[in-house]
Amino acid sequence: MADASNPLPKSKIAPQDQFILWMVRFFRAEWSGALLAIIVLGIAIEIATPNTLFFRPSNLMTIMNNSAAIGIVAAGMTLVILTAGIDLSVGSVMGMTAALTGYVASFWGFPPYLAIMTGLAIGMAVGAFNGTLVAYFGMPAFIVTLAGLSIWRGSGHLATSAQATPKLPETFDTFGRYNPFSALRDAYKEGELTGFSQTLGAFIDDNWLNFFRTFQMSMLIFIGFFIIIAILIANTRYGRYVYAIGSNEPGARQAGINTKLYTLITYMICSFCAALGALLFLGRAPYAKSDYGQMWELDAIAAVVIGGTSLFGGRGSLWGTFMGVILLKLINNGLTLAQLNTFWQMVVTGGIILVAVGIDIVRQSKDPRAVRKLLAGVGAFMAFLSLMTPASIWLSAKIGIIEHNASVALREIGTSLAPGQNSRLLSPADVDAYQAAASSTAFGSLLLAILTIVTGVMIFRTTKTATLILAAGFVLMIVPVVIMGYQITAPFLILGAVAIAASAFVGKIFDRARTLQPTG
Amino acid sequence: MKIKSIFTGAVIATLVAASSASAQDVIGYITKSATNAGWMMINQGAQDAAEEEGVTLVSVGPAFQGDLSSQLEVFENLVAQGAKAIGVAPVDSAGIAPAVNDAMNAGIPVIAIDTGVSGADVTSFVATDNQAVAKVQGSVAATLVADGDAIIYVTGNQAQSTGQERRDGFMAGFTAARPNSEVIVVPTEWNSQQAQEGVEAILNSRDDIKMVANAWDGGTMGAKAALENLGYGAGDVKLVGFDGASDAIVAMDAGWVHANTAQMLYQMGYQGIKAAAAAARGEDVAGRIDTGFFLVTPETSSVYKDMVGIK
Numbered sequence: 001m002a003d004a005s006n007p008l009p010k011s012k013i014a015p016q017d018q019f020i021l022w023m024v025r026f027f028r029a030e031w032s033g034a035l036l037a038i039i040v041l042g043i044a045i046e047i048a049t050p051n052t053l054f055f056r057p058s059n060l061m062t063i064m065n066n067s068a069a070i071g072i073v074a075a076g077m078t079l080v081i082l083t084a085g086i087d088l089s090v091g092s093v094m095g096m097t098a099a100l101t102g103y104v105a106s107f108w109g110f111p112p113y114l115a116i117m118t119g120l121a122i123g124m125a126v127g128a129f130n131g132t133l134v135a136y137f138g139m140p141a142f143i144v145t146l147a148g149l150s151i152w153r154g155s156g157h158l159a160t161s162a163q164a165t166p167k168l169p170e171t172f173d174t175f176g177r178y179n180p181f182s183a184l185r186d187a188y189k190e191g192e193l194t195g196f197s198q199t200l201g202a203f204i205d206d207n208w209l210n211f212f213r214t215f216q217m218s219m220l221i222f223i224g225f226f227i228i229i230a231i232l233i234a235n236t237r238y239g240r241y242v243y244a245i246g247s248n249e250p251g252a253r254q255a256g257i258n259t260k261l262y263t264l265i266t267y268m269i270c271s272f273c274a275a276l277g278a279l280l281f282l283g284r285a286p287y288a289k290s291d292y293g294q295m296w297e298l299d300a301i302a303a304v305v306i307g308g309t310s311l312f313g314g315r316g317s318l319w320g321t322f323m324g325v326i327l328l329k330l331i332n333n334g335l336t337l338a339q340l341n342t343f344w345q346m347v348v349t350g351g352i353i354l355v356a357v358g359i360d361i362v363r364q365s366k367d368p369r370a371v372r373k374l375l376a377g378v379g380a381f382m383a384f385l386s387l388m389t390p391a392s393i394w395l396s397a398k399i400g401i402i403e404h405n406a407s408v409a410l411r412e413i414g415t416s417l418a419p420g421q422n423s424r425l426l427s428p429a430d431v432d433a434y435q436a437a438a439s440s441t442a443f444g445s446l447l448l449a450i451l452t453i454v455t456g457v458m459i460f461r462t463t464k465t466a467t468l469i470l471a472a473g474f475v476l477m478i479v480p481v482v483i484m485g486y487q488i489t490a491p492f493l494i495l496g497a498v499a500i501a502a503s504a505f506v507g508k509i510f511d512r513a514r515t516l517q518p519t520g
Numbered sequence: 521m522k523i524k525s526i527f528t529g530a531v532i533a534t535l536v537a538a539s540s541a542s543a544q545d546v547i548g549y550i551t552k553s554a555t556n557a558g559w560m561m562i563n564q565g566a567q568d569a570a571e572e573e574g575v576t577l578v579s580v581g582p583a584f585q586g587d588l589s590s591q592l593e594v595f596e597n598l599v600a601q602g603a604k605a606i607g608v609a610p611v612d613s614a615g616i617a618p619a620v621n622d623a624m625n626a627g628i629p630v631i632a633i634d635t636g637v638s639g640a641d642v643t644s645f646v647a648t649d650n651q652a653v654a655k656v657q658g659s660v661a662a663t664l665v666a667d668g669d670a671i672i673y674v675t676g677n678q679a680q681s682t683g684q685e686r687r688d689g690f691m692a693g694f695t696a697a698r699p700n701s702e703v704i705v706v707p708t709e710w711n712s713q714q715a716q717e718g719v720e721a722i723l724n725s726r727d728d729i730k731m732v733a734n735a736w737d738g739g740t741m742g743a744k745a746a747l748e749n750l751g752y753g754a755g756d757v758k759l760v761g762f763d764g765a766s767d768a769i770v771a772m773d774a775g776w777v778h779a780n781t782a783q784m785l786y787q788m789g790y791q792g793i794k795a796a797a798a799a800a801r802g803e804d805v806a807g808r809i810d811t812g813f814f815l816v817t818p819e820t821s822s823v824y825k826d827m828v829g830i831k
Contacts, residue, residue: 054725059721059725062720062721062724063721065749066720162555163560166767176749177748177749179751209727213751214750285745286741291555291556332717333717336717336722337725339704339705342675342707
């Protein structure tokens with residue numbers, strides 16, 4: 001037996017120990033919560049949409065393409081939040097620069113590159129304005145940029161009369177939908193190629209729909225820009241100062257850092273990112289308009305927080321934001337493909353954000369009990385989603401009957417009904433249909449409700465045996481629900497069973513990890 | 521927000537004071553948006569009608585699209601400051617009802633424009649029948665595809681009556697003629713970016729989509745951008761619009777859009793304020809004024825352009 005205080009020699013590490021070590025490394029990264037959510041959600045969507053290929057490269061690249069504009073805005077936001085600041089004006093700045101760039105290009109006859117420079121310069125100028133007020137006048141960033149949210153949106157509307165730009169020059173496509181392979185493919189289709197380039201052209205043409213069609217500049221700029229900013233904050237003095245200002249501003253100042261200047265620079269970079277995001281958006285959008293980018297400030301902040309960056313500054317990473325943006329866009333893309341009801345999409349989006357941030361908080365706590373609770377919580381969430389499949393039918397049927405009865409009762413006592421109340425009255429056939437729907441779903445609802453409640457209770461109090469029995473219960477539950485015709489809940493139940501079963505071993509895994517890596 | 525509403529109040533007060541001096545009737549006009557292309561046409565109609573009738577139009581828009589609370593505030597200010605009639609395009613049919621009730625009880629006629637009010641009586645409701653027009657849109661769209669072809673429908677906000685009626689109307693018209701076609705829904709809140717991303721996601725995952733129908737022309741333009749992003753050419757996937765907005769008509773001339781049901785937007789604002797002015801003078805006004813629609817197809821697009829003044 002190896003001495004526990006010494007790291008084990010590599011050759012002696014058993015596969016399960018290697019897995020544990022790998023997990024420890026994974027969860028040490030700030031972006032692990034978002035990445036885990038992306039993987040789990042991706043698998044869930046793939047299962048839920050049997051007719052469509054969610055994991056097709058072209059679909060994944062579409063998600064990247066659509067993440068590009070908001071992603072670059074969120075990159076700027078990450079820097080500001082790392083300094084313990086906030087920039088609520090990014091959406092408005094994005095809208096204003098998008099509108100003005102398009103405006104000077106199509107109404108003032110600016111050549112495209114001059115128009116682009118104008119847009120970026122306006123972004124920098126707005127950043128200088130925000131940054132000066134925050135850094136040199138000591139105004140709270142929240143207030144300055146909240147005012148900016150209104151000022152820059154209004155300025156954009158004023159400058160362009162809120163009219164759309166009729167047509168954008170093709171140069172703008174370079175920032176968006178331009179596909180570096182399309183020229184080669186066109187040449188191949190015209191039969192102009194020979195030798196190696198012909199082989200290459202044929203390869204591109206064969207894989208056009210699956211892969212190359214969505215290989216566009218948006219995605220390339222998105223990734224390239226994140227690499228640059230990641231290098232900037234990890235390897236330069238500026239990056240170290242950003243973290244220093246965020247974690248302890250007075251200390252940073254005493255250490256001789258010109259905190260005001262670096263705060264100003266950070267706000268300038270953030271607004272520059274908003275302007276660059278506007279360019280990327282124009283590269284894919286139908287026209288330029290001053291109402292673009294509404295609510296982007298909230299999406300950007302959500303992406304930063306999902307990515308594990310602390311809103312109090314000083315801790316976080318750019319790659320977390322990258323994952324956070326992709327998670328947000330993946331939710332949109334996946335839920336559209338899954339054709340989930342609009343209102344449920346809103347609810348599920350919020351739930352996924354809570355889970356992603358929950359993983360991050362638990363990850364930081366390094367507490368096995370918290371991890372167990374989180375896993376049990378995920379299990380309960382899955383049980384709840386399964387429950388809602390029959391229960392939503394049961395509930396809406398029951399509610400329909402209650403509304404009907406209430407309207408009838410109101411009419412009987414002589415109240416005159418409003419049109420909205422009249423429409424709640426049902427025909428006798430409808431009443432029968434509702435009652436049939438309610439009774440056919442009652443048993444399944446009851447069964448799954450019990451499962452949900454038991455799982456909910458077990459979040460707080462459980463034993464290892466009980467947990468394993470519960471996980472088995474999840475698996476067994478699949479049989480009755482499939483018989484009742486709710487096959488769609490099977491993936492939820494399997495996922496729930498995995499989470500619950502895993503929660504039984506959390507303590508053991510933590511102990512083992514501590515033995516393997518006493519410093520962890 | 522507070523400052524803004526105080527400011528609006530001051531503006532209204534000044535205008536009311538100024539106008540009472542010149543003895544013109546003041547008509548309040550609460551619009552839904554000052555930046556949306558369609559709404560700008562409605563607002564223009566309202567403005568022109570006011571000039572024709574010789575009334576002073578106090579028009580106020582919400583701080584952002586869909587902001588009910590600022591509409592309610594403005595409504596109360598207008599009532600308190602003695603507007604003779606109010607034309608309102610509610611952002612929320614039910615939410616605006618209490619304010620409408622107060623005004624009607626105070627003897628101020630209220631004309632609902634574009635969107636109806638549920639839960640309160642109004643003097644007149646001036647609008648296109650969204651559901652009927654959408655039904656026409658659906659049955660015209662059906663003629664563009666074969667039975668069994670898969671299509672995409674881009675919805676508007678499903679929490680608003682306009683969005684619900686257009687969707688229900690389209691589905692009714694389309695599925696009656698093409699019962700075996702699959703309709704894949706892209707939900708939006710009247711946001712062309714959501715339309716673009718949703719359409720792009722679906723077109724990417726399946727290549728059997730024959731048509732994209734839209735609840736409004738912002739969606740049409742978003743869908744067109746999605747097609748362009750994926751390298752489709754004009755006509756590869758047919759587009760059907762709603763609103764007859766000028767950019768969608770330009771896209772029709774270029775071969776992208778194959779049908780568009782245009783509401784008579786200008787007429788909506790124009791007739792709405794005409795009715796408000798008449799009601800302010802104490803004349804009788806019809807309870808429901810249908811402003812009609814125009815079916816724009818590549819054949820009729822030049823007639824339509826002449827009619828609404830797109831050059």
